[in-house]
Every structure is written in structure tokens, then in C-alpha cells.
Amino acid sequence: MAFMLLSQKKAGEAVSLLEREYNEARYYLDFSTPIDLAVAAILSAQTHDYTVNAITPGLFKKYRTAKDYANADPERLAAEARGVAFAGSKARNIVAACKIINEKFGGRVPDKMADLVELPGIGRKTANTILINAYGIVEGIPVDTWVIKLSGRIGLSGSGDPDGIERDLMKKVSRRYWKNFAYVLKEHGHRICHSQVPLCSKCLLNLICPRNGVVKSA
Ligand code: SF4
Structure with a gap:
């Protein structure tokens, strides 16, 4: 047809x-802070929500700020995120994104679409997710x-x-x-x-x- x-x-x-x-x-990934959400959202690509929600409590306890992730060893972070698809590249993106967040945005996850989509591992879908759920800013779907x-x-x-x-x-x-x-x-x-x-x-x-x-x- x-x-x-x-x-x-x-x-x-x-x-x-x-x-x-x-x-x-409602949104389905657990988080408390914008940096939690950015990390969970990066980890969630091609991965079930329950897998991400099972892994993130341990990560959020250990890494509380963008600086914590920026200083993390990507290989260790990938091992801690074992179970999500492409854990290695996602861990590298998280560390790289958090270095930029730390250096360019004073440790705060940006609240502008143009800034978010420049970060490694964050495309428009994830940027919309962060804007809506961390900041209540609705620019798109x-x-x-x-x-x-x-x-x-x-x-x-x-x-x-x-x-x-x-x-x-x-x-x-x-x-x-x-x-x-x-x-x-x-x-x-x-x-x-x-x-x-x-x-x-x-x-x-x-x-x-x-x-x-x-x-x-x-
Ligand atoms: S929305 Fe899905 S389930 Fe409903 S009629 Fe269309 S195809 Fe069928």
C-alpha cells in the first residue's frame, strides 16, 4: 500500500x-543532576533503559561533577559501564565532553542547543533530552x-x-x-x-x- x-x-x-x-x-532514565542526565543519555544509545538505570547509580556515586568525569580514565569508566553497547567509545565521549564542559562552561552542562550539539557523543536527540528534562527548556522533540x-x-x-x-x-x-x-x-x-x-x-x-x-x- x-x-x-x-x-x-x-x-x-x-x-x-x-x-x-x-x-x-515520563522520561525513563534515572538522574538527579544535569551532569547525571548527560552521562545517562550518552550511555543509553542502542541500550535498554533498564541496563543504563542498573549501571548509573554506581557511576553517579563515584563521579559527581563534570570535573570528576573529565579526570577519569576512559578505560576504567568503560569497564564501570560494562553492559551498555559501545561502552569504550561512550566512555571516551563522556570524558571528552566533560573536559569541554569543565573548561568552557565552568563545569555546568550547557543549556543551549548550539552548545550541547558541539559536545562529543551529544546529537540533537540527546540535546533535546537534556534541555527538556534537566532545564525544562522545550526547543524540539x-x-x-x-x-x-x-x-x-x-x-x-x-x-x-x-x-x-x-x-x-x-x-x-x-x-x-x-x-x-x-x-x-x-x-x-x-x-x-x-x-x-x-x-x-x-x-x-x-x-x-x-x-x-x-x-x-x-
Ligand atoms: S498506531 Fe500502531 S497499533 Fe495503532 S493502528 Fe496504527 S499501526 Fe496499528
């Missing part, structure tokens, strides 16, 4: 239904794996790359929903819109969703 995009009106309806259904959806998968399926975006998906979503999703939209889609994916066989017959979007790319549903 041809790929279908939802009209602005239908997209608005779909987003409202999702937001109402999953109004308790973090585009993670679930957002990529479900935005196309539901017909909210026809783009194949994260930046294009974010641009489409920022037009289709009311700004007041940007903050939690990624977490709402993730919840919907976990509960109903499963990767392999989505439960379309039980889905609240059953009458709206074009089901782009769905081969088999239940």
Missing part, C-alpha cells in the same frame, strides 16, 4: 488521543528509535532521517505536547504498537492510522 501522511487535522486528533491515553508517560518507527507508521512524518522527522513533528504536534511526545510514543509502542505485530484491533488510533509499513497486525 502507498505511504500515507495524515492531514493536519487528523494528525491533531491522533496526537490528542495519544496524549490523553498516556498522560503519565527528541527523536529516538520509537519516534522514528511510529511517526512513519502513524503518518505523522514521511521523512527517513531524524532531523526531518523532528521538523515534520514540530509542524504536526501542538507545541504544548513536544515535551513528552517521545515518551508517549514509546509507551504506545511498548503497550500496543509493537514492532513486529502491532495490536491494531485494540488501538485507539484504529480508525485514523494509515498503518504505513505494517505487514501483519493483530
Whole structure:
């Protein structure tokens, strides 16, 4: 079947239904401070949340500031983060990013998109995540794996790359929903819109969703 995009009106309806259904959806990585969050978010790429949340309490206890990470041995940090994907390169990025945070930003994780995306290991998705959850600054929508998968399926975006998906979503999703939209889609994916066989017959979007790319549903 041809790929279908939802009209602005239908997209608005779909987003409202999702937001109402999953109004308790929240960010899923544990943290207390902006530096905790930056480290957890870097570690989380291609890694389950529960793996990151199992590792970070030990890290947060040992490394409390950007300076602590900046002075860390990347190999030791990688060993302490064992279990996450690409622990070696993530540890190197954390140390390098924290050196910059320490030297250029006085030890404070920056609160500007342009500054965040210059840091090693931090792209626009992670920068949005930090801005929203550490500082309450909502500039965009973090585009993670679930957002990529479900935005196309539901017909909210026809783009194949994260930046294009974010641009489409920022037009289709009311700004007041940007903050939690990624977490709402993730919840919907976990509960109903499963990767392999989505439960379309039980889905609240059953009458709206074009089901782009769905081969088999239940
Ligand atoms: S479960 Fe089916 S109807 Fe619901 S959002 Fe996913 S693909 Fe669309």
C-alpha cells in the first residue's frame, strides 16, 4: 500500500488521543543532576533503559561533577559501564565532553542547543533530552528509535532521517505536547504498537492510522 501522511487535522486528533491515553508517560532514565542526565543519555544509545538505570547509580556515586568525569580514565569508566553497547567509545565521549564542559562552561552542562550539539557523543536527540528534562527548556522533540518507527507508521512524518522527522513533528504536534511526545510514543509502542505485530484491533488510533509499513497486525 502507498505511504500515507495524515492531514493536519487528523494528525491533531491522533496526537490528542495519544496524549490523553498516556498522560503519565515520563522520561525513563534515572538522574538527579544535569551532569547525571548527560552521562545517562550518552550511555543509553542502542541500550535498554533498564541496563543504563542498573549501571548509573554506581557511576553517579563515584563521579559527581563534570570535573570528576573529565579526570577519569576512559578505560576504567568503560569497564564501570560494562553492559551498555559501545561502552569504550561512550566512555571516551563522556570524558571528552566533560573536559569541554569543565573548561568552557565552568563545569555546568550547557543549556543551549548550539552548545550541547558541539559536545562529543551529544546529537540533537540527546540535546533535546537534556534541555527538556534537566532545564525544562522545550526547543524540539527528541527523536529516538520509537519516534522514528511510529511517526512513519502513524503518518505523522514521511521523512527517513531524524532531523526531518523532528521538523515534520514540530509542524504536526501542538507545541504544548513536544515535551513528552517521545515518551508517549514509546509507551504506545511498548503497550500496543509493537514492532513486529502491532495490536491494531485494540488501538485507539484504529480508525485514523494509515498503518504505513505494517505487514501483519493483530
Ligand atoms: S497499533 Fe496499528 S493502528 Fe495503532 S498506531 Fe500502531 S499501526 Fe496504527
